[in-house]
Amino acid sequence: MGMSLGMKWGHRLGLVAMLLLASPLGAAGFQARDAVPAPALVARDLAGVERTLADYRGKVVLLNFWATWCPPCRREMPSMERLRVKMQGRPLEILALDSAEPVEDVKAFLAIMKLGFPILLDPDGVITKNWKVFGLPTSFLIDAQGRIRYSLSGPVEWDEGEALQIVESLLAELPATHDKAGKAPNP
């Protein structure tokens, strides 16, 4: 059966539209939250320094629960690093909290994958339980007032699409003390 040139292009455009609609970018699965205060978080980093969420008040925080044995966690990590580089100088902090595994495993993993954001440790899983994290990776986006605004169960490409839009929307709520290049405005 013959098909006109217009029909052929129509079919192709339709297919492209279907593929775009089916793209994971449009369906990351972020869940908007009622801006409730985040649970307490006190954890040590790899240098043994104690960090709390309160240390980052005034910044948007991406808190990511992960583990070295979790393939989707490992897959999304490079995109978190790209996001960090992209957002340098802007009030965004990325914290990756390793859930319930020995510090040696984390160190071995970081010897292979160089990451520029802090890695926090939860060797006994207590923080994981306090935050009611049931699957890995699970991420939370916390606004500058320390309130959870979004959660996500599963991996995403953090430096593009919906994830980046959400990060930008939270940064846009902050007073304009930093421009997109990370420079403070002239007085």
Added chain:
Amino acid sequence: MFITGFITGLFLVRRRMRVGLLAILLFMAGLAGPLGIAAAALPDDQRYPANGDRLLLWVSYERGRAPAEASGAEALAAAGVEVWSLDPTSSYFLPQLGHSMDAVPQEDVADWMRAALASGKQVTIYAVARAAVPVLRGLAALEPTQRAAICVMLMYPNIYREAEPLAEPDYLDFGSLEGMRIRILQPRRSAATPWLPGRVEALEMQGANVSSVILENLRENFWARETPTEFETIEGRRLDAILLREMESWGCR
């Protein structure tokens, strides 16, 4: 496909015939009873006969029976433990999704266990992940004496009604699990590991006697990972030995 074709065909016949056919269909539906309430039947299982006095009912999870599970069942049978292996997604034509397990008829599972008990062998039932749900429901449907006669082993059981970030987990209510002995096998490298005490407690609250063991250096479904570690490959090849060890340590002799 057949149903779609049939319905399309219905619209092609003349109106009077359509009405007649619909009447016949409705009558047949009335005879068959409400959809989804089929009479209980033994599920379609794969059997690995053995002459010993133990019988293991092995229920795979939603992704089906893995080659390592089939090999494990064969090895157990060679060691004298008879195995009846059930792949629920295949037996009930269910999508390969965790919650498909919730649709497995509990009466079928209960009848399957009754048939196993009727063999006169010591029966152990082993289920993986969400397959714990139809197994526990089936067990709850048994008479207390039948239930008490069966050993239960659950590999990282998913028994949540709901588990959402930032919210307390909500566990399923299986009815009475009084008198049941349940052993949970929990791979260490699992997001569910920190939640092991909660799942133990949830089952104990329903009357079961629960113990657990952590399987070190292993991830969930380690016998069927796409990129297994060397250790997972080794352990995946000796599922039979792992199950036998746990059966014996849990008194399922």
